[in-house]
Amino acid sequence: MTEPIAKLSFWGVRGSTPTVDPATWRYGGNTPCLELIAPDGTQFILDCGTGLRMLGSRWAAPNSGKAPETHILVTHYHWDHIQGIPFFSPLYAENNEFHFYSFRSRFLGRDSLKQVFETQMALPYFPVNVSAMNAKRKFKEMDGGDSFKVGQNKVTARWLNHPQGCLGFRIETPAGTVTYATDNEPGDAQLDESLLELAAGADILINDAQFTPEQLATKRKGWGHSSWLEGAKMARQAGVKTLVLFHHDPDSTDRMVDSILRQAREEFASVYAASEGMVITLGAPGDQVQAHMPGTRTALRREAQFHAKVCGVTEGGKDFEEETMVRDISLQGALISLTHLPRLQSELQVTMEAPGPDGVQAMNLRGYVVRIDAGPEKGHVAVGVVFTD
Ligand SMILES: [Zn+2]
Ligand SMILES: [Zn+2]
Structure with a gap:
C-alpha cells in the first residue's frame, strides 16, 4: 500500500x-x-x-x-x-x-x-x-x-x-x-x-x-x-x-x-x-x-568540468569535506555532484581549480544550497548552489 x-x-x-x-x-x-x-x-x-x-x-x-x-x-x-x-x-x-x-x-x-x-x-x-x-x-x-x-x-x-x-x-x-x-x-x-x-x-x-x-x-x-x-x-x-x-x-x-x-x-x-x-x-x-526548490529559478547552463573541494554541513548536521567535479557552472551558481547530502538552504565552501593565464588557480566561492536531486551516478546527489559572493 x-x-x-x-x-x-x-x-x-x-x-x-x-x-x-x-x-x-x-x-x-x-x-x-x-x-x-x-x-x-x-x-x-x-x-x-x-x-x-x-x-x-x-x-x-x-x-x-x-x-x-x-x-x-x-x-x-x-x-x-x-x-x-x-x-x-x-x-x-x-x-x-x-x-x-x-x-x-x-x-x-x-x-x-x-x-x-x-x-x-x-x-x-x-x-x-x-x-x-x-x-x-x-x-x-x-x-x-x-x-x-x-x-x-x-x-x-x-x-x-x-x-x-x-x-x-x-x-x-x-x-x-x-x-x-x-x-x-x-x-x-x-x-x-x-x-x-x-x-x-x-x-x-x-x-x-x-x-x-x-x-x-x-x-x-x-x-x-x-x-x-x-x-x-x-x-x-x-x-x-x-x-x-x-x-x-x-x-x-x-x-x-x-x-x-x-x-x-x-x-x-x-x-x-x-x-x-x-x-x-x-x-x-x-x-x-x-x-x-524549483529548477527554473536556478537554471544554470554552462557545461564545464572543474575539479573542486567542497565543505559543508549534511542534512544530519555533520561537517563534511569532499573532492568532486563541478559540471554546470555560471556566474550565479553551479551544479555539483556529491556523495554527501548537504542540508537544503545551507552554505557550502567551494574551492575550484580553474585554468587561468598563469596555470591552474584556486578560486574560493561561497555557495548556498537551493536544490538537491538524485545524481546521474549511483550514490551521488546533484546539488544546485547559488554563489553568494
Ligand atoms: Zn501580511
Ligand atoms: Zn496583516
Missing part, C-alpha cells in the same frame, strides 16, 4: 508588499500564497497575495470528471493577503468552483470577504468589475475556534494577534498536519495559548518571521508580527516537527534571511526559510518532511 502524500507549495512568501529588488530574488518577492494538496486530492489555498497569480498561471484543468474542490482560506484583509485575487485567472473560467473562507470583519459586517472582492475590483480601481469573474464562488464565514471537514481533512481556525484581526489555520490531512500562523504578534497570553493549541504536534508550522527579535522588542512592537526566535520557541513548545519562517520583511535581503535562518537553526533542529517555489512533501517514506 502506498503512503498518503500531501504536497505543500509556496507561491508567495514576502510580507507587506511585493519586492522586485534583485537582492530579494532568491527567497522571492510575491506576497503570501500557499497551496496544500491533500492525499484525497482536495486543494487548499492559503491566502491570496500576489503569489496567487503564479498559481493561477500553472492551473491544471482536470482531464475528465469532476474538478477537485478548491478551498481558499483567507487569514485577513490586509493588502498583501488579497492582492492576487483580481489576477487569479481561474476565477474568470465558468467551470471552476471555489469555496472561500474568512471572518466577519467589524469594519465590514456580513459577507466581509465578498465585499472585499467587490471593493477591490470596483471602478476605478480595476478595469473590469467583479461580474467579469465567471467561476462559481461560495463564501463562508469562520470565527476563531470554528472547524470543518472536507473529504478526509479537517480545518480549524483560531484568532491571532494582529491589527483588525487575523485567523490562523490548522489543516489535518492523513499525510500530516500543517499549521499556518502568519501575521501574528506574540505577547497576548490568551492568543499565545490558542496558537500553541493550533500548532500542537504539527508536522509543519509556518510562522510569521518578519522582524528580528531586536526590532520586535523595540520599534516594531505593536505592528502585529513575530520573529524567528518566537517561532522557534513556539515550535519547541508545541512539539512541531519542522518550522518554516514566513512573511519575510520587504526590506530583508536574501543575505539577511540567510542570517535569520542560520540563527533559527541554532535554536531549533528542523527549520527552513520559506522560499518562492519551495515544495514540502508530507508523509513521504519514513515520515520525513522533504523540501525541494
Whole structure:
C-alpha cells in the first residue's frame, strides 16, 4: 500500500508588499500564497497575495470528471493577503468552483470577504468589475475556534494577534498536519495559548518571521508580527516537527534571511526559510518532511568540468569535506555532484581549480544550497548552489 502524500507549495512568501529588488530574488518577492494538496486530492489555498497569480498561471484543468474542490482560506484583509485575487485567472473560467473562507470583519459586517472582492475590483480601481469573474464562488464565514471537514481533512481556525484581526489555520490531512500562523504578534497570553493549541504536534508550522527579535522588542512592537526566535520557541513548545519562517520583511535581503535562518537553526533542529517555489512533501517514506526548490529559478547552463573541494554541513548536521567535479557552472551558481547530502538552504565552501593565464588557480566561492536531486551516478546527489559572493 502506498503512503498518503500531501504536497505543500509556496507561491508567495514576502510580507507587506511585493519586492522586485534583485537582492530579494532568491527567497522571492510575491506576497503570501500557499497551496496544500491533500492525499484525497482536495486543494487548499492559503491566502491570496500576489503569489496567487503564479498559481493561477500553472492551473491544471482536470482531464475528465469532476474538478477537485478548491478551498481558499483567507487569514485577513490586509493588502498583501488579497492582492492576487483580481489576477487569479481561474476565477474568470465558468467551470471552476471555489469555496472561500474568512471572518466577519467589524469594519465590514456580513459577507466581509465578498465585499472585499467587490471593493477591490470596483471602478476605478480595476478595469473590469467583479461580474467579469465567471467561476462559481461560495463564501463562508469562520470565527476563531470554528472547524470543518472536507473529504478526509479537517480545518480549524483560531484568532491571532494582529491589527483588525487575523485567523490562523490548522489543516489535518492523513499525510500530516500543517499549521499556518502568519501575521501574528506574540505577547497576548490568551492568543499565545490558542496558537500553541493550533500548532500542537504539527508536522509543519509556518510562522510569521518578519522582524528580528531586536526590532520586535523595540520599534516594531505593536505592528502585529513575530520573529524567528518566537517561532522557534513556539515550535519547541508545541512539539512541531519542522518550522518554516514566513512573511519575510520587504526590506530583508536574501543575505539577511540567510542570517535569520542560520540563527533559527541554532535554536531549533528542523527549520527552513520559506522560499518562492519551495515544495514540502508530507508523509513521504519514513515520515520525513522533504523540501525541494524549483529548477527554473536556478537554471544554470554552462557545461564545464572543474575539479573542486567542497565543505559543508549534511542534512544530519555533520561537517563534511569532499573532492568532486563541478559540471554546470555560471556566474550565479553551479551544479555539483556529491556523495554527501548537504542540508537544503545551507552554505557550502567551494574551492575550484580553474585554468587561468598563469596555470591552474584556486578560486574560493561561497555557495548556498537551493536544490538537491538524485545524481546521474549511483550514490551521488546533484546539488544546485547559488554563489553568494
Ligand atoms: Zn501580511
Ligand atoms: Zn496583516
